[in-house]
Amino acid sequence: MxxxxxxxxxxxxxxxxxxxxxxxxxxxxxxxxxxxxxxxxxxxxxxxxxxxxxxxxxxxxxxxxxxxxxxxYGASVLTVADDPAIEAWMEEATKVIYPLAIPRWASADFEEFRQDAARKYFVSKKEAVFGPFPRLLEQTETMVTEINAKLEILEVLFSQQEKETGHFSLTDIRLFPLLRSLSIVKGIKWPQKIDAWRREMALRSQVNLNDDIAI
Ligand SMILES: N[C@@H](CCC(=O)N[C@@H](CS)C(=O)NCC(=O)O)C(=O)O
CATH class of the missing domain: 3.40.30.10 (Glutaredoxin)
Structure with a gap:
């Protein structure tokens, strides 16, 4: 495949x-x-x-x-029901996570941007939707404060559930990529349970986080 x-x-x-x-x-x-x-x-x-x-x-x-x-392929691992509270959290959080992540992706060393033309293609397509990147970057402090507060709320939602080892929900499949997107942003305060979960999911799913290239 x-x-x-x-x-x-x-x-x-x-x-x-x-x-x-x-x-x-x-x-x-x-x-x-x-x-x-x-x-x-x-x-x-x-x-x-x-x-x-x-x-x-x-x-x-x-x-x-x-x-x-x-x-x-093998026994299903998606055996856990969606979590409506976390789904609702994601809907709101996405509005801050993307404007933070997108201008940072544009300057990161991702393989899809190795050629200059490919990077320019991304920048012009995304600026047409989200506005000029310098303006987004100027709003970093406000948006980081906002998402850090939202992460505290997510931590409370995490405390209310028992995560079962080896079994996942589509909510997990939607949430990890959002947190991974956020990991390219410097100054994020990861609450303890979320931090442990995203690190474990990175290992289990074999998808790296972007903490090491955070801007
Ligand atoms: N609903 C689609 C959305 C996929 C999507 O939006 N992909 C973006 C990349 S993040 C894309 O290919 N956009 C076109 C482009 O980048 O030119 C899915 O879940 O697969």
Whole structure:
């Protein structure tokens, strides 16, 4: 199997996670961010992740990929129900996490941005939606304060649940990539339970965090 991804992309992280959690072999291919031809040929639009299965079928939605691997390779690990409180938390937190992460991704040494044209492609596409990056970066202090307060709330939600080893929910599959996105931001105060969980998920899913390149 081949999984086409961008390293920065939280949707791609969702799909990478299931291979790690289930220890299923897959070739991970990082495409240049400006390669429109490959995804369009595979799924008819310029969007990743895309999985090409052993039967040569292309699947192009992160959660469809997750479910396909969970259902077709060994015993299911996605046996835990969604957590509505954490789902609601994510909906709000995303509004701060992306404006913090996106301008930082743009200057990071991710494989999809190795060529200058690919990096420029990302910057112009994202600035068209989120506004000029220098303006986003100016708001760092306010946004970091805001997300640190939200993490304290998430810590309380974590305290209210028992995490079962080796079993996961789609909420976990959505949450880890968001926290990984946030890990590229300097000054994040990780509450203890969240910090332990994201580190354990990084190990179990074989997807690195970005603490070491935080800006
Ligand atoms: N609903 C899709 C969303 C995937 C998505 O938004 N991927 C982004 C990368 S993070 C993408 O490929 N955008 C087009 C682009 O970057 O040009 C999924 O869950 O797979």
């Amino acid at each position: 081949k999984l086409y991804v961008y390293d920065h992309c939280p949707f791609c992280v969702r799909s990478r996670m299931i291979f790690g959690l289930k220890d299923v072999e897959c070739e991970i291919i990082v495409l240049p961010n400006d390669d429109e031809e490959t995804p369009t040929r595979l799924i008819g639009k310029k969007m990743l992740p895309v999985l090409v299965t052993e039967s040569n079928e292309a699947i192009g939605e992160s959660l469809d990929i997750v479910k396909y691997i969970d259902e077709n």
